[in-house]
Amino acid sequence: MTAAASPLRRVLDALPITVFVLLFIYLSVNSNSFLSLPTLELILKQAVPTVLVSLGLATVIIAGGDDVVSGGIDLSIPATAIICAAIVADQLTNREATLIWGLVLAFGAAGVIGVVNAGLVVWVRMTPLLATLATSVAVVGVTKVITESRRIGVTDPTIVFIRDGQIAGIAAGVVLTAIVALAFWHLVHRTRWGMNLQATGGSRDAAQISGIATNRFVVQSFLLAAFTGWIACTFVLARGSGSSPGSEENLLLEMVLATFLGAAFSPRRVVTVWGAVLGAVLVSALSVGFISIGVNVFWTGCIKGALILLVVASAAAGRAQ
Amino acid sequence: MAHALLQMHDITKSFPGVLALDKVALSVRAGEIHGLVGENGAGKSTIIKVLAGVYKADGGSVAMDGETLGDVNPRTIHAAGVRFIHQELHLVQHFTVTESVFMGQELSGPTGLRRREMTRRAEAFFREALGTELQGSTLIRDLGIAERKLVQIARALIDGAAKLVVFDEPTAPLSSGETKKLFAAIKRLKERGIAMIYVSHYLAEITDICDRVTVLRNGRNVAVFDDILPDSADAMITAMVGRELDALFPSSNHAAAAQMLQVTGLAHEAFSDVSFEVRAGEIVGIAGLIGSGREELVDTLYGLRKPSAGSVVFDGAPRTFKAPRDAVAAGMVLVPRDRRHDGLVLDMTVSDNVNLASLDDISTALIERRKAGAEKAAGVTAQLDIRPPNPAAVARNLSGGNQQKVVLGRWLTRGAKLFILDEPTVGVDVGAKVEIYTLVEQLAADGAAVIVSSSDPAELVGLCDRVLVMLRGEIVAEVQADMLGIDHLVALTTGGQAA
Numbered sequence: 013m014t015a016a017a018s019p020l021r022r023v024l025d026a027l028p029i030t031v032f033v034l035l036f037i038y039l040s041v042n043s044n045s046f047l048s049l050p051t052l053e054l055i056l057k058q059a060v061p062t063v064l065v066s067l068g069l070a071t072v073i074i075a076g077g078d079d080v081v082s083g084g085i086d087l088s089i090p091a092t093a094i095i096c097a098a099i100v101a102d103q104l105t106n107r108e109a110t111l112i113w114g115l116v117l118a119f120g121a122a123g124v125i126g127v128v129n130a131g132l133v134v135w136v137r138m139t140p141l142l143a144t145l146a147t148s149v150a151v152v153g154v155t156k157v158i159t160e161s162r163r164i165g166v167t168d169p170t171i172v173f174i175r176d177g178q179i180a181g182i183a184a185g186v187v188l189t190a191i192v193a194l195a196f197w198h199l200v201h202r203t204r205w206g207m208n209l210q211a212t213g214g215s216r217d218a219a220q221i222s223g224i225a226t227n228r229f230v231v232q233s234f235l236l237a238a239f240t241g242w243i244a245c246t247f248v249l250a251r252g253s254g255s256s257p258g259s260e261e262n263l264l265l266e267m268v269l270a271t272f273l274g275a276a277f278s279p280r281r282v283v284t285v286w287g288a289v290l291g292a293v294l295v296s297a298l299s300v301g302f303i304s305i306g307v308n309v310f311w312t313g314c315i316k317g318a319l320i321l322l323v324v325a326s327a328a329a330g331r332a333q
Numbered sequence: 334m335a336h337a338l339l340q341m342h343d344i345t346k347s348f349p350g351v352l353a354l355d356k357v358a359l360s361v362r363a364g365e366i367h368g369l370v371g372e373n374g375a376g377k378s379t380i381i382k383v384l385a386g387v388y389k390a391d392g393g394s395v396a397m398d399g400e401t402l403g404d405v406n407p408r409t410i411h412a413a414g415v416r417f418i419h420q421e422l423h424l425v426q427h428f429t430v431t432e433s434v435f436m437g438q439e440l441s442g443p444t445g446l447r448r449r450e451m452t453r454r455a456e457a458f459f460r461e462a463l464g465t466e467l468q469g470s471t472l473i474r475d476l477g478i479a480e481r482k483l484v485q486i487a488r489a490l491i492d493g494a495a496k497l498v499v500f501d502e503p504t505a506p507l508s509s510g511e512t513k514k515l516f517a518a519i520k521r522l523k524e525r526g527i528a529m530i531y532v533s534h535y536l537a538e539i540t541d542i543c544d545r546v547t548v549l550r551n552g553r554n555v556a557v558f559d560d561i562l563p564d565s566a567d568a569m570i571t572a573m574v575g576r577e578l579d580a581l582f583p584s585s586n587h588a589a590a591a592q593m594l595q596v597t598g599l600a601h602e603a604f605s606d607v608s609f610e611v612r613a614g615e616i617v618g619i620a621g622l623i624g625s626g627r628e629e630l631v632d633t634l635y636g637l638r639k640p641s642a643g644s645v646v647f648d649g650a651p652r653t654f655k656a657p658r659d660a661v662a663a664g665m666v667l668v669p670r671d672r673r674h675d676g677l678v679l680d681m682t683v684s685d686n687v688n689l690a691s692l693d694d695i696s697t698a699l700i701e702r703r704k705a706g707a708e709k710a711a712g713v714t715a716q717l718d719i720r721p722p723n724p725a726a727v728a729r730n731l732s733g734g735n736q737q738k739v740v741l742g743r744w745l746t747r748g749a750k751l752f753i754l755d756e757p758t759v760g761v762d763v764g765a766k767v768e769i770y771t772l773v774e775q776l777a778a779d780g781a782a783v784i785v786s787s788s789d790p791a792e793l794v795g796l797c798d799r800v801l802v803m804l805r806g807e808i809v810a811e812v813q814a815d816m817l818g819i820d821h822l823v824a825l826t827t828g829g830q831a832a
Contacts, residue, residue, distance in 0.1 A: 202445035211436050214425030221423050222437030222488070280427040280472065 024330040028276040028323045032294060039301035046301050056186045059296035060247045062266040063189050063289050065089040067196045068240030069271045070288035074200060075233035076133075076140055077213045078275065078283050080324055084213060085140045086234060088148035090263035092125050092241025094255070095155040097248040101164035101255035111168050119242055125151060126238030130231040148260075155257055165254040175250035185247055192243060197285045209233065265316050270295045272323045281330065336399070338363040338528050339384075339415075339497055344393035346379055353379045355552045356393070359530075361497060366519070366529045368543035368561075370536065372573055372823075373788060376552040377532050381499055385417055386410045397496070414496035416489035418503055422481050424473045431455045431469035434487045458487050462525060463518040479511030483518055490522070498522065499530045504538060505624035509805055516542055534622045536566040536829035548572040566829035570820050574790075582795035583774040590614050592646075593751055593782035594665075596634070599643030603629035604806040607643070611751065611782045616773065618793035618814070619786040620826050621803030628670065630803070631755050631786050635667045636660045648750055661690065664750035668740050668757055670786075676740040677728045684710035684724035686739050691746045713742035718768065734758075734765020741772060751782045758792060770796055790822040804828055 039046050068089045076084015096118035103114035125147060132143035177184035200206040211219040212229040219226050248263075249255060273294060274287025295316070302312045339361040346354040354376050361367045371377050382388040384395065386406040395402050397413040424433050431448070434455040440447040452469035459467040463483050473481060482503060489495065500519075504512045519529065519542060531543055539546055539561075546558040548569055556572040558565055594611040604626030611617045621627035632638045634645065636654030645652050647663055654660040657667070669675035677686050687710040688695055695706040710724035717738040719731070728739060737757060744752065754773065758766045773796060777783050787793050793800050794817050802810040802825040810825050823829070 198445060204439045204441045204446065207432065207435075207439050207446065208437065210432075211425060211428070214428060215423060217421070218423035218425055218436065221419070224437045282427045 021330050024326045025276070025281060027326045028273060028319075031319070031322060032273070032298075035298065036301070039298075039305060043301065043304040046304055051300060051304070053183060053186075055293065055297045055300050057183050058251070058300060059293045060185045060189045061093065061244045061251060061263060062270055062292040062296060063193060064240050064244035064247060065093055065263060065267045066270045066274070066288040066292045067193060067285060068237035069267050070274065070283050070285050071196070071200060071209070071240075072140070072233045072237045073271065073283040074213045074285075075209050075229050077216070078327070080328065081141060082139060084230070084233065086129060086144045086237045087141070087264060087268075088125060088129060088144040088151060089237050089241045089244075090260040090267060091148040091151040091155070092122050092238050093244040093248050093263065094257065094260040095125075095151050095158070096122055096242050096245030097255040098155045098158045098164070098257065100245060101166050101249060102158055104166050104168050105164050105254075111170055115242075115246070118245055122238040122242035123235070125241070126235040129238070130234040133234065134227050134230055148264075152257075152260060159255060159257050161257055163252075163254055163256045166249050167253075171246060171250050171253075174246060175253070185250060189247070192240075193285070193289050197289075200285045262313070265313065265320070266292065266295045266299075269316055269320045269323065272320065272327065275327060276323060281327070336363055337361070338398060339530075340394075340396045340399075341380070341384065342394045342396075344380060344383055344395075345391045346383055346388055347391055353552050354383070354390070357549065357552065357554055359384075359547055360557075361528050361530055362545070363496075364523065364526050364528055365544040366523055366531055366542055368539040368546035369530055369532045369549070370534075370539055370546060370569060370573060371549035374551070375549040375573070377549055378501075379552075380549070381417075381501060381530075381532060384410065384415065384499065414494050416495045416498045418482075418486055418489055418498060418500045420502045420505060422478075422485055424481055424484060426472070426474040428473055429469060430467055430471050430473065430476070430484055433473055433484050434458070434469075434491050436488060438492060454491065455487060458491055459483065462490065462521060463487065464521045465514070465518065477511065478506050479514045482507070482515055486518065486522075490527075495527055497528045497530065499532070501532045502534065502623070503531075504533065504535060505622070507624075512538070534827055536569055536824070536827040538828070539569070540565050540829075550575055566824065566827075567820075570823050570827075570829055574819050574823055583771055590780065593648060594634075594784075595646040597644050597646075599630070599633065599645065600641045601626070601629055601633050601638060602641070604803065607803075607808055609801055609808065609811065611784060613750070613782050614777050614780050615799070616777050616783040616785060616797045618797035618800040619784065619803060620788075620790065620793050620800055620822055622788070622826055624805070625803040625826070626806040627786055627803045628755070631667070631670075631753055631784075634660075634784075635665065635753060661747070661749075664748075665753065666690075666744040666747065666749040666751070667753045668737070668744070668755060670756040670759065672733075672736055672740055677736055679729040680727060682725050682727055683714065683719060683731070683739055686728050687713050687724070687742045687746065690743050694746070709746060710742075713745060716745070717742050717772065732762070732765065734761040734769065737761055737765070737769060738772070741769070749781065751784070752776055753784045753786070755786045756788065757785060758787075758789065790819045790826070794819055794822055802826055 045051055069086055072084045072086040099118040099121055100114035103109035103117060104111060129144050129147055132138045133140050174185050179187040200209060208224045209229050211222065211224055212226045216226050248259070252259065270291035271283055271288045274291035275281055275283045277290055278284045278287045299312060337360050341359040343356045343358065344354050345356055357376060357380055359380060369377050379388065383390045386409065395405050402409055402413060431452045435451045440451050455469045456467065459465050463486065465483060467480060467483065473484065489498065503515060507515060523529065531539065533539055540563050543561055546561060546569065547554065548556040550573060555575065558569065590613040592610055593613045597608050599607040607630060619627050619630065629638060633640050636656050636659055647665060652663060673679060684707055688706045692701060695702050695709060707724055714722050714724050719735050719738050719742065728736060731739065757769055761769065773783055785793065785797055794814055797814045800812050800814055800817060800822065801808050804826065
């Protein structure tokens with residue numbers, strides 16, 4: 013006996029993909045350059061920071077479950093990336109420290125954020141949505157103190173290489189990000205640790221009964237998320253040639269959209285690592301596409317917000333069916 | 334005679350104010366299916382939890398294979414080869430069969446998960462041990478309930494170390510066809526020499542598959558049956574019940590008047606083709622185990638669930654209640670089974686809870702007249718003898734019985750025509766029970782129709798005029814209460830006797 017999905021559920025499942033396909037058709041028709049190799053490369057380069065933070069968010073959602081309110085979510089990853097970028101830029105430019113030292117300091121900061129998030133969720137038992145929103149706001153505040161709300165330019169050769177360099181003829185940032193993404197995919201989808209992480213998010217009770225220490229996995233997911241924020245910081249610096257406070261907002265928007273959009277592409281309709289990567293690339297393509305046909309950047313934000321609503325709402329409605 | 338695999342001796346366990354187990358013994362022989370039966374509160378779950386190491390016994394010993402276990406905790410019990418199939422399925426909907434079977438015990442090599450090996454082993458286990466073909470790549474959400482149960486069983490047994498498997502109400506959510514499938518699997522496990530403890534309310538199943546049966550009553554051993562025959566169910570019921578009707582109940586004999594509710598062919602996922610009528614001034618009981626469809630029927634009548642077929646005529650007119658507010662507007666009210674979550678706003682006062690459903694009566698132009706509300710609540714408090722007699726008391730701090738009176742009081746202020754009481758006395762002490770029974774009796778005497786849905790057979794026999802018995806989604810009997818003994822009703826609800 014099998015329980016077939018209802019027709020309404022199938023429509024809801026297909027809705028986000030359909031809307032995206034229609035948007036891409038529209039962009040291809042209205043822009044001469046949208047379907048070209050240079051644009052593709054630009055899309056991938058632009059996608060890099062979003063891919064990295066989406067890996068983190070996907071990990072947290074997989075460990076905490078995909079209920080938008082009570083499940084796992086970490087809104088502080090973009091803020092983590094931005095504060096790490098600020099710390100590195102401040103060390104390099106204002107204090108003439110080495111890149112390594114800047115990265116070490118930033119790693120410490122990311123670690124603190126991860127521990128605070130994990131502590132609030134697992135021990136204080138706050139909902140992840142509120143806990144990470146609060147950390148995010150606090151982290152943005154500290155970032156402003158560090159940078160005095162000003163842009164800090166960076167000219168470190170390693171950062172410049174990540175921006176302009178190539179590995180095997182492909183942009184260095186894209187290659188490095190692909191390696192990180194592959195590592196995450198293997199960890200989450202191809203190891204015992206990953207299966208236990210998925211079980212924890214899939215059903216906390218089932219996981220516990222199977223002898224899985226669920227809290228440990230939730231804690232580790234928040235630490236990994238902070239870690240992706242830390243990795244993303246170098247790419248944020250490369251993309252902007254320095255640290256720019258305020259850029260976490262767009263990153264947050266793209267991260268949430270990419271990760272939940274990824275679920276719509278997964279055969280099981282759940283958040284996955286490769287789905288998040290694909291989602292991030294599509295979201296980047298959308299941004300580049302809108303610019304190429306001259307859509308006002310403020311409208312782009314509005315459209316992305318509407319798409320988040322569409323993706324998350326259709327997932328929620330599909331579950332209710 | 335086979336040797337004893339599990340021996341639990343003199344197990345005693347008490348909770349504050351309750352002696353849940355009083356020197357209970359349970360002995361399971363190698364390779365047998367051992368039934369464990371008893372009414373709600375007899376101590377079945379408690380002894381299983383002691384065996385699982387979830388509860389620590391106050392006294393007694395547990396031995397496996399002749400060796401006494403020093404410390405009974407989940408780890409030692411697992412190491413001793415005891416596995417538990419919980420009543421809840423505890424599966425991840427979007428996991429595959431393979432992933433579910435190996436959850437928490439995945440096979441892994443140097444390059445990561447050994448998916449193919451896991452799938453091969455899982456499918457082989459289903460084929461050889463459970464006698465069913467199940468694809469490892471199928472998602473749990475695409476399986477029927479019986480198959481999910483088999484996945485749950487496979488998860489417990491896949492490591493091949495199980496000697497004793499405890500089944501807790503495994504068939505409660507299953508239809509009779511699905512039950513057969515499960516039984517086939519259980520019998521195959523028995524052929525492989527695995528002993529089982531089978532906990533169930535369904536006596537027909539117990540007599541069907543068990544080799545021996547232990548009966549508990551009020552935390553004590555009352556009988557062990559060695560030779561199980563189809564007609565052993567009667568003797569088991571006598572052992573389980575072992576009591577006469579308490580003198581809690583007011584005399585009940587009502588002159589049933591005009592028809593109030595007529596249900597015809599009502600159906601839903603959990604029940605089908607349900608037809609019955611209730612007359613004004615009559616108390617009609619609904620009996621049935623968990624999974625019988627009794628709870629869903631009550632919810633459907635009240636507009637909480639959508640029926641898939643059938644019609645309801647209430648108070649002389651055909652009705653389709655889309656939501657409880659429609660039912661309330663028509664004069665049908667529900668006292669829900671979970672009063673703490675669904676019946677009361679626990680942090681509000683008695684007064685606010687009482688007035689919740691009739692705010693229109695105590696407000697003028699959208700402004701609540703607090704004084705009128707307080708007076709009304711004071712009247713209800715006095716009428717129902719709610720203690721403390723203080724409408725300003727917070728509902729959370731009241732005893733279970735008094736909380737239930739508050740819920741009833743809310744509907745009294747509306748003058749409803751049909752009261753549906755779902756498990757009206759669960760968690761209520763004896764004194765308050767008598768008061769609630771008297772109140773229900775009064776409602777009927779005043780001309781209201783009353784439906785009592787209950788898992789307590791004594792309550793149904795003592796309080797009602799007529800009892801409908803549900804079993805696996807169908808009404809299997811309709812009996813006048815004065816023709817009905819507790820034993821008889823238990824036999825009907827447990828499938829221990831045909832209607």
